[in-house]
Amino acid sequence: MRDVLSRVGDKWTMLVLLTLAEAPHRFSQVQRAIPDISKRMLSQTLQTLERDGLVLRQVFATKPPSVEYRLTELGCSLFEPLTALVRWVERSHSSIRAARQDYDTSS
Amino acid sequence: MRDVLSRVGDKWTMLVLLTLAEAPHRFSQVQRAIPDISKRMLSQTLQTLERDGLVLRQVFATKPPSVEYRLTELGCSLFEPLTALVRWVERSHSSIRAARQDYDTSS
DNA sequence: CAGGATCCCTTCCGATACTG
DNA sequence: CAGTATCGGAAGGGATCCTG
Numbered sequence: 001m002r003d004v005l006s007r008v009g010d011k012w013t014m015l016v017l018l019t020l021a022e023a024p025h026r027f028s029q030v031q032r033a034i035p036d037i038s039k040r041m042l043s044q045t046l047q048t049l050e051r052d053g054l055v056l057r058q059v060f061a062t063k064p065p066s067v068e069y070r071l072t073e074l075g076c077s078l079f080e081p082l083t084a085l086v087r088w089v090e091r092s093h094s095s096i097r098a099a100r101q102d103y104d105t106s107s
Numbered sequence: 108m109r110d111v112l113s114r115v116g117d118k119w120t121m122l123v124l125l126t127l128a129e130a131p132h133r134f135s136q137v138q139r140a141i142p143d144i145s146k147r148m149l150s151q152t153l154q155t156l157e158r159d160g161l162v163l164r165q166v167f168a169t170k171p172p173s174v175e176y177r178l179t180e181l182g183c184s185l186f187e188p189l190t191a192l193v194r195w196v197e198r199s200h201s202s203i204r205a206a207r208q209d210y211d212t213s214s
Numbered sequence: 215c216a217g218g219a220t221c222c223c224t225t226c227c228g229a230t231a232c233t234g
Numbered sequence: 235c236a237g238t239a240t241c242g243g244a245a246g247g248g249a250t251c252c253t254g
Binding site: 145147148151171172 | 246247248249254
């Protein structure tokens, strides 16, 4: 339970999920959508998401081979609570910045 | 923005927030509510939460001194989206466990 | 009671290089 | 194109001891 939460809250996981929520993406497409993720981290993130049953990995035997990632039904069900959180961050990040400013200058 | 998300998704942060959402707690009370958090991590977590303006730290000059932590208004506003996420985890963690089982045995 | 300081081990993660 | 393998620095985090 605790590890599921920390998985979801992971730095890259959220971004990957939000990217795949728009539409299925290929590996390199996700990388372009999230510019500063390394191949290593993207690969790792996608693997754990696949392992957790949130993302489906589909290989096409083309030449060169392409791989498509899409959300499973379970993955889609995470979209709502996740965007609720994202909206909160969007509403609040300026307050948080201000609070940090205060805290840092007054100390 | 990204760092705010990873802050919220932090292993201990969520648990501390959920604890303080119930009621204001003193340091040692939080520690009892979250048994396997170390003093070091609790202290650190509370500090960043205070810095971010989500938690208010109130010192009472008693003997021995006691310190109370409570959510600010901003902290309270995080409660809803956070519990939405927690509810999702509660609904889904069995599916996730099952998916991991499948993934690990079939590989 | 509520922490700060230090030590030290583990995990994360970016950079680079290589493969089918 | 879609990855894996390896290395090395940086960060996370527990254990222990110390303080007002």
